[in-house]
Ligand SMILES: Nc1ncnc2c1ncn2[C@@H]1O[C@H](COP(=O)(O)OP(=O)(O)OP(=O)(O)O)[C@@H](O)[C@H]1O
C-alpha cells in the first residue's frame with residue numbers, strides 16, 4: 001500500500017495531517033499500538049520540520065508486510081551539517097516557530113529513536129530527503 005501527502009512550509013495548522021491519516025490506516029490494519037505510536041511520532045516530527053524549516057514538501061508512505069517505509073522530501077534551504085542537525089538541542093528555529101512551542105532541537109533525534117533506521121540527506125539551497133523505516137513483527 002502506498003500513500004502520498006503534501007506539506008506546505010509555514011502551515012502549522014496542516015502539519016500533522018499526514019501523521020493522523022497514516023494513524024487511521026495503521027489502526028485499520030490492526031497493527032500493534034506501539035508500532036503505530038512510533039510511526040506517528042516520527043512522521044509528525046518530520047512534517048513539522050518541513051513546515052518549520054522548508055518551503056514545501058511531500059510524504060510518501062509505503063506499508064509492506066513487516067515494514068513501514070516513510071520518505072519525506074522537501075524543497076527548502078537544506079541542511080549544511082547533518083551531524084550537527086542530529087544533535088539533541090541543536091535548532092535554527094525562528095522566534096516565531098519557537099513561540100509556537102517548537103524548536104527544542106528534539107525532532108530529528110526523536111525520529112531516530114522511534115524508527116529502525118533513518119537516512120537524512122540534503123543539498124543546501126535545494127532541499128532535504130529523510131527516509132525512515134519502522135519494522136514490525138508478524
Ligand atoms: N527539512 C528541513 N529543512 C531544513 N532544515 C532542517 C530540516 N529539518 C531539520 N532541519 C534543521 O535541523 C535542525 C534540527 O532539527 P530538529 O527537528 O531536531 O529540531 P527543531 O525542528 O529545530 O526543533 P523541534 O523538532 O524540537 O521542534 C533544525 O533546527 C534545522 O536547522
Ligand SMILES: [Mg+2]
Pocket residue numbers: 045048049103106107108
Ligand atoms: Mg523539528
